[in-house]
Structures are given as structure tokens and as C-alpha cells.
Amino acid sequence: MNTKVPVYERILDLFEAEGINTIFGIPDPNFVHMFHLAEERGWNVVAPHHEEAAGFMAEAVSRMTGGPAVCIGTLGPGVANLAGAMMCAKVEHSPVIFLGGQRARITEQRVRRGRIQFVPQADLFAPSVKYSASIEYADQTDEIIREGLRRALTGTPGPVYIEYPSHVILAELDVPEPLPPSRYRLVGQTAGADRVAEAVELIRAAEHPILLVGHGVHTSRSGPAVRQLAELMACPVIQTSGGTSYLDGVADRTFPYGFSPSAIEAVVGSDLCLALGTELGEPVHYGRGRHWHAGEAGRKWILVEQDPTAIGVNRPIDVPLVGDLRAVVPQLVDALADTPRTAGPDLARLVEADAARIAELAETAPVGRTPVHPARLIVEATKAFPADGIMVRDGGATTIFGWTYSQAKPHDVIWNQNFGHLGTGLPYAVGASVADGGKRPVMLVTGDSSFQFQIAELETAARLNLPLVCVVAVDYAWGLEVGVYKRTFGPGSRETGTHWSRDTRLNIVAEGFGCYGEYVERDADIAPAIKRAYASGKPGVIHVAVDPKANSEEMPSYDEFRTWYAEGTQ
Template sequence: MASKVYQRVLELLEAEGIRHLFGIPDPSFFHMFVTAEERGWQVIAPHHEEAGAFMAEAMWRMTGTPGVIVGNQGPGVANLVPAAINAAKENAPVIFIGGQRAQIAARRVRRGRIQYTPQYRYFEEAMKWVAVIEYPEQTDEIIREAFRQALTGRPGPVYIEIPMNTMQAEQDFPPALPPADYRVLHQPADAGAIAQAAALLRAAQNPILLVGQGAFTARAHDAIAALADNLQCPVIHTYPVSSFPPGAEERTFPCGFSPAGAQAVSGSDLVVAIGTEIGEPVQHGVGGHWEKGDAARKWIYIECDPLAFGVNRHIDVPILADLRDAVPQLTAALADTPRQRSAEVERLIELHRQFRADCEAEAPRGSQPVHPARLMLEATRALPEDAVFVRDGGATSIYTWTYAQVTPRDSIWNQNFGHLGTGLPYAIGAQLAVGNERRVVLVSGDSAFLFHTSELETAVRKNLPVICIVSADYAWGVEVRGYRGMLGEGTPETEAHWGKQLRLDKVAEGYGAHGEFVEREEDIGPAVQRALASGRPAVIQIPVDGTANARDVPGHEEYSTWYNDFWY
């Protein structure tokens, strides 16, 4: 049946379960946007393509289905480049689609071509795969290869460029194939490797699960929870306040930001690593808290990239598989030998509970401005249990590691790259993913929040009731610690370059959102409750002690050990 290429692209995306399209309208994509809406899609036009790409990435994090972002020729595509680099570092299979002038422009020798550059070259280094659809006959094979590349092995972004003459071309296309007809959907583990891993686990005295964000972006929460339930062992987060396996919340600890986590690691005799690179945040599994007992400790590693094994550390049982297949396989192999929770695990649970209680008791009260630790305690204890927890910023994110009173099923933070400004777009993408079933709450520093405040209008326009709790020190937060460490007192630009008159709550109200400005700690919880009750996008601005935000960052020494070549 004859159809336009833009129609066919939508059909192929629909076959992959995609019904959201992010991008700013432009002649390259007018027809695609209108047709998508006619087909029942949600089309979301952000105010900046970079923010739209972050929204698409959050959709993937919350659904396991790749997000799609389009950028118009020239400046629109250029705005996607930072988000593409971020997606690559975050192993996010975002589908970037770039518009381009008619292909004849690429073949001209002439100078001075308006809005023309060889765009695809800018993406080649970051992307898993880059392609240009030069002819309509290539549409199916290139779109399918894009998904094959993005989702095979370790996920990652791809870039597809569609010149305008191709986009409007007409072609006879057969019915769109389902994904199972052209790419591998499952990668189970070798039975021998599963048997070997199960034998090691049965013999272990103090096993632990080391769980990275890949386990949750794969939407494997329940599979991880089932394995954790069988083993009744500690679950160690590669990053603090990551997503929690349901039912294992009380025995899930951060590696080095809790005495329980540090002791669970150093006392373990077997590690099952899932959804993690075993990278710097866990000292490659050999240094820091891992050093004690390393010679005798066994490692099982579930990983879909064969090149990852044996690089950062020795692995005793490499399991080359998709964790969504391998974790249930391992759980099934252990079904006849469930473990009982040991006295040591109970001790660690109590140790972590006491650590959290001590942190809460020691958080300064009554200071003006509010101490950031107290802000975190008061703000997060008021959140719904099923809230999606989004973080942004440096010092503010680190304060959540110690003081946040949440154990979220879903926590979003671009932990691998540390790209500021992702928080609000992530929150919008996550709210689109969960609809009206759950609330999405962002905790952000003001510097990070200011990157994309215009997207508050997107949230209002799309009726997305995201709650934004903004810790405002009117400076660059944790960076001030670095400035002072190297240079002494900083310049006005590095210390406090916005002054104390910036009212983000008023900015929010100007966009049509709910806004609150809170200066006393006892008013924080009620403000969060009012924001939740408003049913609208909301910004709660809370001025905090800037000196404490820079100087008292909890666990900064532990955080600094992540860098083998840190320079201050």
C-alpha cells in the first residue's frame, strides 16, 4: 500500500509500542506531527530540543520502551547533541531523528547554504549507530536496524536523519513487522553458567546483590525482588537512593554512604552483580570497602556485553545474558533452596535503621536559612509512598543520599554523566509515562533547575502535575566547595551570582503553575501537601544555608573516592 515516508516511520514506531513523540514543529515534521496526533499519539513540543530528548529518555527509564525525539534541520539538530552525549553515557536507547534539507543540498559544491551542515557526523562518536534515509526504499531497513542497534546488548542511542525530500516521498510498503520478526527479544543465559552460579550461591555464607540502575531501567524490579527474597541477603545500591526492589527496602543499603552498606560489602563472600558496570562508584569492586576479603570473594556477573567481563575486575561466573531473562533463570534454579535471613542481615538492618535515625536527629533545626539536611528530611517525609523520585543538582542530590526519607520503586537521576538540568525534563517524561496513576516529585538545586525552567509551561500545557522542590542557595552548590578548596574565597560569579531576589515560585505562577516560597522548616511539609493537593505542576522554593550546602555535603569524602584521578 502506498504511503508517505513520514507515515511509514510512524507505523514502524507503533510496531515497537511507541505512542509519544517529542520535538518542536517545523516544516520537516509538520506532517508527521499532525498524523501522529490523528493516530492517537501524544505529541509533546518542549521549548528546547535538549529538554525534549531528556523527556524521551525518562519515558524509556519508566517504561522500558525507547523514547523518540526529533530535531529540525540545523539549529534543532544542534540542540540535540548534548542530550545525545548524555544518552550515550546513560546507556539510554533514545531514538534521535534529525530533519535535513533535500539531499541535493548535501551534494552541492556551493557555499553559503542556509541551515545546512553534515549533521550526522556530529553524532557518530556518541551514537551506537547513525544512518541517513536517502531513498524511501530504505525506510524499513534503517528504522529496524536502529531499534536492533539501540536494544541489542548494552542499550544506547541511535541517530536517523531524514531529508525533507525523502520524508515527503511516497512508496509501496508491506504491513509493518512486529519486533520479534526482525530482532532478538530475549537473550537467556547458558544453563551451565546458571547451574554454576546457583552452586556458588548455595555454598556462600554472606552473599550480597549489587544492583545498578540497569536493573531498573530494564523494568526488572519484580525479578530482582524475587531473587532478593530467595536469598534474603543485603541489596547494595551502586548509587544511594536508587530504585528499591519491592519487599527488600529495609535491607537495601548504599555501598559506602551507610555503615550497613560498607559492612555488608566488606563482610561478603559472594557478589551477584546485576545491571551495573562495576565502575568507579563501587571502586571497581576491588578498592575501598571491597578491599577487605577481596582475595576470597567470589563474583557472579550478569551482563549482556561480552566485552565487559574481566575488565574492571576478575569475574568467577560470567553470565552473558539479558538480565530480564537471566535473573528469573537464576531464581528458578534456587527455588528448592530458599535461604533464611541470617542474624548478620538482621544486625545490618538495625545498624542502617539506627544510622538513619542518628542522621535525622543530628540534622540542624531552627536555622535561617534552612539547613539543606533539614529541608530534605521535611520535604521527603511528606511524599506519597508510590511517588517517582527525580533528582537534579550536585549538593542537593548528594544530600538526598543521607537524608531523603523515601525508598522509591522508581528513582531517576543521570548518575553516570551528572548532566545538570535534566531534572525537570525527566520529571515531565516520567509523568507522561505514569499518567494519573502516580505523582512525580523532583528535588533539585536552583542552579540545575534554572537550565530548563521554560519547560514548566510544557507541564502546564500538558496538564502534568509534577512537583518541583527547589533547594535555593543562589550559588553553584557543591562547586563552591571546590572553588574554596583550590582558590580560597571565590569571586561573586562563583559564589552567588543571582542574588537573593530570584523568586522561582513567582516564575511558576507566571506559567500557570502552583508556586510557594517557604522559609521555615516547619512549613515545608504542609507546602508539599498543598502542592500535591493542587493537582497542578508546582514549584516550592526553599532558601537554604549556602555555606552548609557547600561545606557540609554528607559523604563527600566517599564520593571523592569514585574518581581515580580527581584533581582537588
């Protein structure tokens, strides 16, 4: 039975059929009806202070739910503000639906100059998204929204842009109930049985297999199935730098690629790599250079990949399994269930060595300095990280210190490794907490430069009363760039454009936004301050003054990080 509904209501219906119940953005006349109705229906309707932040928040929701997410931009300037988030979502493979307001289409067809808040938006954004379209006529609503969702979620996930001109807002449609996703797009694609059998044969024959786990395992929410597979294979789990969420139950044998000696040893000695949720890109040396080179001749490769055009691009693959991780990994689990491998002594030795490495780092990170050494900040903050929490990372030098010195192994970690976009941390933290319903504690570990990009979203966090603590490493500078100056021109060189006032107090800024704030300059005070911030019942900001010299000159594993640029240049 068909019912008459306005376009804005039909769009909500179509999104609800995909499980979407959250929208971010600052509404203009195109969207006030949609926002009003969404709130009536019980959606999370979040208005941040900048549309770019809305896009990052939506991306975090997508990462936490494994599904698509939605944000909007007001016509003209608001849509322009989405550009950074849109590009980030493209490179991070996040299925965010960006809706843009627009004036009535007749405006574009007229020969005029000096029109207010008007630019041909869909054409400008087309290169940054998988699909760009405009709802020109009301009865196109279903096909365009569904095509956007289809493109966003099919093959390699990614963002789409759909324009919503004012002349179609209130038009009524006579439409049936929305279709479920399986009726209009491919859902749960499995790999062919013959290929699964080939993969299982290689796994059973391998003496030293490894799992290479990437970003896609987290964003598809495939962790439980991947854990089962890791247990059946009884092998090391090697994380890419983008796949830094730890799998419950096997976290002790999850080692970061390139930054853990156990990971490097496991890679070098492996005779089979089963890669999940990774493009095999520069941060893993395409799976064929650096740490992979030594054993290349005797190593077999299995790759689970949703996009068939990605197979074999960065390196040859022996058995490609084309399909959705959420469907293919259970196929492998079922096929291996009767013949689990038995872990050899090497696995226990690698686990023990990695645990000893982490403990040694906690002991050897410089203690008692004022300002705090950034390595010690990471140790103290991650020791205080709640076991059930959501970890968010941001910043340059701070993140590099974090790769090496972190003492926490959380199963939800959010940062953007592929694009390297600074300033995402606070919006990611807000979006992740909104997706979680504010149940679990969230910790953002960031540098001061990154934190100030979207600092106004502290008010959003306070308004939503989110359980978020931001631990900010403050060196009053662009620390990573200061290091670049020093390496380029030598110590004592002029570091143009990288420093600002030491009178800056981010804890006081936080209090002005209605948050909890503390200033810390001794490492012994970091963990107690974090605990007080969580106990306050408000979002918190811990301003930790860190040693600027150490922050720019002593970044651990920096030489390893530089090898990511495979062609030798940035």
C-alpha cells in the same frame, strides 16, 4: 498484503511495532505530517521549549518503560540542540532514537556557500551515538529504522541518530505489515544453562552473599524478578549510586553503597557478589578497591551483562551470565526456587542498624535555621514524598545531601549518575509523568542552579497538567562550585562566577508559567507547602531558601564521593 503508505507513516508503524507511542520535539516541515498523524493515532505528542529538553524527556520515558523512546530535532539548529541529551543518553545507556530533519540530499552534494540551516549532521553526531544514518531513499526506511532500533537495544543499550531528509518525506512505499521485534533483532536473550548452573552452585555455597543492584535493573524494569531473587537469596541488596530505585518488598534491606554503614559492612564481609545492571565502574570502585579490598581474596563474582565485551574489563568475573536481565534473572529464580537460603541474624541486624541510622539523621539534621539547613530540607521534603510517587533528582550539593539524608525509599528514582548532567531534572520529571500517564505524583528535588537550565519546561508541565512538585534548594549560587573555591583557596576567598541576585523568586516565576508557587524559609513550612502544591491540582514549585554556607561547606560524605575518581583526578 502490501499497502501504500508515505515514509512518515511507515516510520510511525515501525515504532508502534516496538511499543512506542510517545514523541517529543518541535516539528519542522520534515515532521509536521508525522506529528499530525501520531496525534490522530492517540500518541502522546509533546512539544517542549527546547530540543535538549525533548531528549531528556524521551530518556525518562525509556527509563520508565524499559523500551526505546523517540525525540526529534528540526534541521540545523534544532538538531544541534539535541547534542547534550544525545551525549547524556550515550553515557547513561538509554536507547533513545533521535530523529533529525534535513534539507534534500542534493543540497549536500552541491558546491555552495551560505546555505541556510545546513550542516552535515549525521557525520557530526556519529561519535555520540551507537548508529548514525540517513534515509537517502524511501525504500531504505524499514532497514534503517530497524537497524537503529537493533543497535539501540542490542548489547549495552544506547542512543542512535537517524536523519530524515525532506526529499523522502512524502514518498510512498508499497510495504507489508511491520515485523514484530523478535523477527528482526535479538529479544529476551537467556544465559547458557551450564553457566546458570555454575552461578547457582556458587550462590548455594556462599555464606554471606550480596546482590549489587545497578541502574540497569531500573531501566530494564526488572525489579519484580530481582525482588524474587533477593528473597530466595535472603541477602542484603546493595545499590549503586545509579541504581537508587528501591525494590518493592525488600526495600528495608536495600542499602546505598558507600553511604550506608550497613552497605559497607555487608560488602566487606561478603563472600559472593551477584552484580545486576551495573558496569562496576568508578562509583563502586570497580568492585575491587576501597570497601571491596579487604575481602577480595575470598569473594566470588557473578555478573549478568548484556554486552559480552564488557565482561572482565573492570575486574575478573568468576561466572559471567551474558544475556538480558529480563530473561537471565528469571532463570536464576527458577533454578533457586526449590532451595531458598535462610536469612541469618546478620541480615536482621544490618536492617535494624540502617533503619536506626536513617531515623537518627532525621533527628539530628539541624532544625529551626533561617535560611533552612540543606540536610533538613531533604529530611522534610522526603518525609512528605508520596509513597507511590516517582522521585527525580538533580543538582550537585542538593543530590549529595540527598544521598545521606533521604527518608524516602521510592521504587522509581530518576537521575543521571554516570554523566552528571545538570538541568535534566525538570525534563526527566515531565517525561516520567508522561510515561506514567499522569497517574502518580512526581517530586523533583533539585538545586536552583540546575533548575534554571530548563525552567521554561514549567509551562510544558502546566500545559499537560502533570502532578509534579519541584522542591528547589535555593542558595543563590553554584553551591558545589562555591565549596570547590573554599577548598582550593581557603575560606573567604573570592568565588568568581558563582553567585546571583537574592531577589530571584522561583515561586513567582512558576506562577507566571501557570503553576503553583510558594516561598519557604522555615523548615517547619516545607511539608505543608508540598501538600498544598499537590492539592492545588497544578504543577508546583516550592522555593526553599537554604543556608549557603552549609550548602557549600557541610556536604555529607563528600570525601566518599571524591573517591569515585579512581585515578585521583577529574
